[in-house]
Amino acid sequence: MAASDGSEYFDVDIESGLDTFSRRSNADEVQRDEMELLWTTIDRLPSRQEKKYALVKRSSGSNGGVERTKTVIVTKLDMRNRSLIVRKALDTFEKVNIEADVLVGSRALPTLVNYTRDAIEHFLISLRIFRPRRHQLSILKDISSSIKPGRMTMLLGPPGSRKSTLLLALAGKLDSSLKKTGKITYNEYELHEFYVQRTSAYISQTDNHIGELTVRETLDFGARWEGEGFVGNLRELTSLEKENKIRPSPKIDAFIKVSSVAGKMHSISTDYMLKVLALDVCSETVVGNDMLRGISGGQRKRVNTGEMVVGPRKTLSIDEISTELDSSTTFQIMKCIKNFVHQMEATGPRKEVLKFFESLGFQKPLHKGTADFLQEATSRKDQEQYWADSSKPYEYIKVSKISKAYENSIYGRSLKSSLSIPFDKSKSQVSALRKRQYGVSKWNIFQACFSSEYLLIKRQSFLYIFKTIQVAFVGFVTCTLFLRIRLHPTDVVDGSLVGFSPSAGRFFRYMLVLFSIHQMALGLFRTLATMARNMIISNTFGSAALLMVFLLGGFIMPKEMIKPWWVWGFWVSPLSYAQRTIAVNEFTATRWMKILPVYALVFNIIVTLSLAYLNPLKNVQIVPASTTDGDGNQATPAKTDTSSKQHGMTLPFKPLSMAFHNVNYYVDMPKDMDLEGVSERRLKLLSDVSGVFLPGVFTALMGSSGAGKTTLLDVLAGRKIGGYIKWDISISVFKKEQSTFARVAGYVEQNDIHSPQVTVIESLLFSDFLRLPVEVSEKQRWDFVEGVMKLVELDNLKDALVGLLGCTGLSTEQRKRLTIAVELVANPSIIFMDEPTSRLDARVAVIVMRTVCNTVDTGRTMVCTIHQPSIEIFEAFDELLLLKRGGSVIYGGKVGGRSDILIDYFESINGITKMPSDYNPANWMLEMITPAVEERIRQTLQ
Template sequence: MESANGGRRDVVTNYVMQILGLQLCADTMVGNDMARGISGGQRKRVTIGEMLVGPAKVLLMDEISNGLDSSTAFQIVNYLRQLVHVLGGTALISLLQPAPETYDLFDDVLLSEGHVLYQGPKEDVVEFFESLGFNCPHRKAIADFLLEVTSRKDQKQYWSWDCEPYQYFTVEQFSDAFQTFRAGQIVKKVLEVPFDQNLTSIASLTTSKHDLRKRELFKAVFAREVLFMWRSPSRNIVNFTHIIVKAFVASSIFWHSNMRHDSVTDGGIYLGLLFFSVSETMFSSLGDLGAAVMKLPLFFKQRDVFYPAWAYTLSTWIIKIPITFIGVTIWVAMTYYAVGLDPNVGRISPLMYAQNAISTTEFTAHRWNKIVPGSTESLGTTVLKSRGLFFEAKWYWIGLGALVGYIFLFNGLCTAAFAYFKSPGRTYSSVPRNAQDIKLEKLRNDAPSKRFHQKIVTDESSSTLNNTRATLPFVPLSLTFENIRYSVDMPKAKKSHGEMNDRFEILKGVSGSFRPGVLTALMGISGAGKTTLMDVLAGRKTGGYTEGTITVSGYPKKQETFSRVFGYYEQSDTHSQHLTVLESLLFSAWLRLPSEIDSITRKMFVEDLMELLELISLHGAHVGLTGVNGLSSEQRKRLTIAVELVANPSIIFMDEPTSGLDARAAAIVMRTVRNLVDTGKTVVCTIHQPSIDIFETFDELLLLNRGGEEIYVGPLGNHA
């Protein structure tokens, strides 16, 4: 990051990168779901870093620990704590499943369920609930206790007053009780006292939305857009190749030796070429629409506080001008003289506004001045009139002026649209009306209670498992790997810093085994190589160098057959938004199950699978867009798991199935995963920051250290 105030910004940026653990990937492209880049946890840290390097003193941070390991989450919150205490800032942070040591870093706790249930020091929150008859067990994390004590399903297990029968304590009752608690009285007194304006200086008020001057804002955005262009040249290369191919075809069809200038029909042929040329030039940028739409989420986020819309649109416009001229130059060089258009340079228009302007340029040339027999007009004028076009020479300049005017008009409209249009917001759920109440009941009340990790399932669940096996049986398989090493070519940036090795090793001799009916947790800090290990075992790594031995139930692994018994759950949760849950699963089953399975058996298998993963109540719900409408995050994760399971795999890898979920939603997902394992499947999950209940759901643990080194492989043991 370029510094505008000496070296201060560089120091702050480097310090924040060190706190967030981003030094190793400082020169790595971020990437996305389609382009390889940094890991999901690192991407989350980059998002946090964007806010921390700025001058903001009030930080509102929503679920910043998603996708991060406990160590990194602790470091980030600890840094925020120091920032707030030393510089006098304010931070309000919402977290999902925070570890106890991370929870202890906070000063105050704010609980909200549509009402303020508690707001005050964290040391008093347990006492508040104890005063109402709810005790936190010894091995229970306080954060998990606070989340579950308001749930109708989980609340009863924390009731401690034996002298009184338990009755469900509603959210409204908690809120009313807080008003009489001492922490509530303190908040009430603070709010009753008017704010003393003498305590602050008027100089501390921000009078402008952006800290930098307009020139500096434009320079920063323009430099970034130029960097984007240089790092993604494939789009321009494809566009130029497209122009070259079309220009070659056009020049071949309208070759000058076949062109005549003797009749109206000859002029019509020229008009066809000119219309094709204008259309090709004007619509050559349509291929950039997809990239522009993909950049909109990033733009909407950064437009709010980073830069104004005009800085973005002006930068993209200026960058697009030379690219457009290169494309037009290629087209003109390959077609203009090959076809035999008028070589008079004064008649050449760089980008004609419309067919009238470019047609006038050609047909007012001297070679079209011959008089048509039986008429007093020139051949060029006759051709233009026959097509209903203007024939005055002034239309050349009118067209050129109109083109320039439209350039400013459209870019002005684009700037206004970017500046004032709202990003897509959350809308209604597309879950059917009759399933809505069931869905809410599932989310609020049906999260499993204190011992959901036990291997014993209910009779109903057992019946479901048996039905699933009977509908479509599978062969339980184990996966064993020994001394797995994976490396890639050393990045040029590291070599330039003196690194002598030719390869960068990501996995360093990892060994272990995954067995049927055993749920294995794959854990480690961000950058430890968890996802890389699963990709190597799954055969998804097409690049790099892999060493080691992988066997499936004692036989050497063959990728051609392994892919038929293997399923991979990814974090992206990508589905067709217009399909329902049932339709998504039926479509996947249609494509992935063997052809000899008839449609009735296929549908029965899908229905049993939906019951196993608790998707029956959502069978008619539209998937919708992530974060906009349709299914919730927890429901999408269960649907993604189901989409992989319809292939009836024996071995399943899951990449962070509980990431982005609170404790209750994560409990629902892990309950379905546990049901899956109890059918005899081999399941491996990478997981970050699990609560004690979720962690004890697993049977075994494979723990990796940073750099891909194996620390522990084996059972969790009693109470882990």
């Protein structure tokens, strides 16, 4: 007898009941009676079947838009029903210390020599006959705090303050080689008492997604791994409702039940997260990557967040949320996350932080942002400018003293008091902390991975079909070369078409051998990559393994020619078994064929074990020989501005000016624009742009999005190779010649593109030796490079590997400073910079722009495109060239002290509103050139 699914309990004549209810005068009472009848029916179901049914309200077109309550099966919801439905953990940590035993200087470089030394040292250490000589680096020291549900907590600090390390520690993702002391608890449960990875979500600052998947598919894939999302909440809520004899809200009941269903292709949590993070407008758009155009950067950052929180995670650790985003986009994302935190109740008051710093003698300037002030007040180089206590002279206050003052303050004592009171575990929500390692079964994991991979193959079906036809055609042509050719005993035969036995069985065995060789090779290289965890070591051992497999496989050298001490390699090489299998396939011998699948199986098992138990790829950085003292000075050495101007300026150069008049730039109009009635053949991107850049003057090139800032910069620098350019450009008194101009100009790109396997000083020396004249001596080159490193504050990282962005090596802001330094070592007279502050936080952006200003003071001509700068950065510019959408000039001239010249000019125009006090002049200026304001000014003039 088939098991009942509970549907027979719903054989209730609702329509006839509605006829009876419709005779009543009160419509609300009719709906209540109808809902009560359906609830009673659901209550009659067995407990297992009760979870499958929920109530939703739906407008009925036949009844004039009247809402009707319907029962739905939560395991069989379509898009329409999911959209209808869509319409707590305490985290504390006390005295956390994290230390690492690190190698210092060039000894930490991942070279083959160092790798070999490390392997020998580890072996000797295991035998207890060698003591490692490593430097102990303190990463976090005595960190204590409490993070409460329903609140957003900002983790603020300058670069190098180990913010990411703290987030990784809270999320349980620390490297096992690090030494951790102290206590981290969730609802008084320590990390070893539950699976913190399923309770807390760590959201990386890099957006790593499959670009071919849409936003909805990306979130659905993440939701499938969460399994029965809110099933724990459902059990607790159901028991509480029955105990207290209350009816739940149909909307909440439907959402909880639908989100508790595991293994479905489409999740209700996805629809909910798309709504909360404002991603529903681009839900069917591919995410995209560097090679595929997709959603915007701000939307991709929200997808990164949504993918991690689509399940029932209770705490979120978001690392560098503003990376690569402008201020307006960052604010929009934070607003969305704030809505999510307050709705889902995920996780010293912010306003009190200024009072604490004021008690130490500091004062925030009127036009200074709070976050910028807090970061700079702990820096040795920036702290003095905020000193406001006139009763005593300024003396640098170390970070350790500030930390001690916080512990003795009312805020620190309050925190210590709250940490001393343990959380009552009986009040902890049972489902808040995950006690199972995986939310779904292995079969569901396989289904999720298989369906995702199948979707990618289907989406790229043209590529696979074309590749298959191409390989088949090349194979057919190659085979036909040997048709009707008499075979000699010395001929090399390859395949059944050229002399092998035409038996179908032997042919398919031959194809099986080739497939096994392919799988064995993939497994071999995956094994080397997952075990080495380093690109250099993987390539080294991969090449060696390939050489051994081919050389000792019996094909290049027969077994009889191999020396006795190398004969073991013949029996280990998988290729020897493949060769003998193909040879004896003609004689119907299959005993060798069983070896190759075993090799493929062994290699893939090793890959799986390596991925499961070895640490992930490490962010390899070189620790300088003189480490910092933890006072926040690693990014800003204690040097005065006067001394920093002298660094990197030891080589002579000729100051040059640049004047341009009526610069126009056109591109061909897209062909499909003819169908829309557009008659123009060319699209004008720059329209009669004129200006002048002078030596020793720092010029900002600004404008709204699409105004043509980067386009103008590329045209002036001679980097545009397409389109049509009309211009009149002169360098000082000479007509511009690009071949000569390229030797006196430098261009700092927005993207930081560097060779990952070289160090900082090697990158600068490579650029120096290629671009400086041959007359410069080697000593002058070295002195110049070292001066530039001090100028951009990379001298303490000169032996650090550049690495891959977001994976290894330098951080984002360090890579940006390296990009600037690579151009400065060429000793240019004119420097173009495209968004030099992108991907940098506010404090580092100020540091970078300050070093750029020092370069300007030497007499160089500096032009910089920038988008929404802070007040400090904007007032560092001497002149401004402002463009509007369409590539036309709105303003060109001086900015003035505190931007007074620019502000007076705009406020003198009829229809322009006065700039509010405590407002950023750059933001106000960009708001005043929007199309809406232009229309208002036009109406005022009329």
